[in-house]
Amino acid sequence: MKRLTRHRKVIKEIIYKYRDHPTAEEIYLRARMEIPSINLSTVYRNLKEMVASGDLIEFQVDGENKYRYDIAEEHYHFYCEVCGKIYDIPASKVKLSFDFEHHVKDTRIMFRGICSECAAQMEVEDESL
Ligand SMILES: [Zn+2]
Ligand SMILES: [Zn+2]
DSSP states (O other): OHHHHHHHHHHHHHHHHHOSOOBHHHHHHHHHHHOTTOOHHHHHHHHHHHHHTTSEEEEOOTTOOSOEEEESSOEEEEEETTTOOEEEEEGGGOOOOOOSSSOOOOOOOEEEEOOHHHHHHHHHHHHTO
């Protein structure tokens, strides 16, 4: 069980340090630098267990055929349809209110659009026309 714990620690560190919503394959490539003997199925198994225990969350972007992994703190996502980057939006930046009687336990909201970097780039291109 010691080995499993070390694997989990490394995987969790990768996700919490970079905060870039990596896929299992990307996590595997980074984990290999710390633990050269780790294999992809071990990474998958640990990710699955950590999602089940609430240490991590997994989500999919529409149109992507893979899961991405993320910290288990409340926040929202913004997906740029131009560059494909997923930005974190702190929960404090989004005001949502519910006007119904159901009890909300979880929110998985993905905002989509054009990020400010891509929008700035497009303006530059427009001007050069
Ligand atoms: Zn973008
Ligand atoms: Zn996130």
